[in-house]
Amino acid sequence: MNEFVKQSIDGRKMAFSNSYELSFEYQKKVDELFKKIEDLGKQCNDALEFENKFANSSLNIEYTNLFTEIASNCKCIIPVNSETEVKSNGEVIIDEVKSDLKYAVDDLTMPARRKLRDEIDSKIYDSPLGNIKQAGNTVSLFKKIFKK
Numbered sequence: 001m002n003e004f005v006k007q008s009i010d011g012r013k014m015a016f017s018n019s020y021e022l023s024f025e026y027q028k029k030v031d032e033l034f035k036k037i038e039d040l041g042k043q044c045n046d047a048l049e050f051e052n053k054f055a056n057s058s059l060n061i062e063y064t065n066l067f068t069e070i071a072s073n074c075k076c077i078i079p080v081n082s083e084t085e086v087k088s089n090g091e092v093i094i095d096e097v098k099s100d101l102k103y104a105v106d107d108l109t110m111p112a113r114r115k116l117r118d119e120i121d122s123k124i125y126d127s128p129l130g131n132i133k134q135a136g137n138t139v140s141l142f143k144k145i146f147k148k
Helices: 003-017 024-042 047-055 058-073 089-125 128-146
Strands: 075-080 083-087
Touching: 003 024, 003 047, 003 058, 024 047, 024 058, 047 058
Parallel strands: none
Antiparallel strands: 075 083
């Protein structure tokens, strides 16, 4: 089998084994499917030919359906600080919601934080300390211009 075809097939197979804790039943289904995918790969001269044939074959649909079934029924494997943690689908969803919520809160509070920072900067620049900071910035600028 062409090496690039093999890499393409191995990448798809690793998507199962690296993402989900497969039961014996699902591991058997994955192995059966990939036996057929490897048979298709042996018929191809290069990765482009394989990808085209795979995309237009029923194996692509079978692969997608199996992936969906496994994603719905198996625990996710999530790498955490170079270790692997197994989480249920519910725990993964909760983590995603928490992450989305954090970004939403950041987006909502950004204008207020920016306004507060601008007010603080304004007060600093209107004080003697601000004059020192501005002088320091000016000196830094001249150093960059004259490369000293």
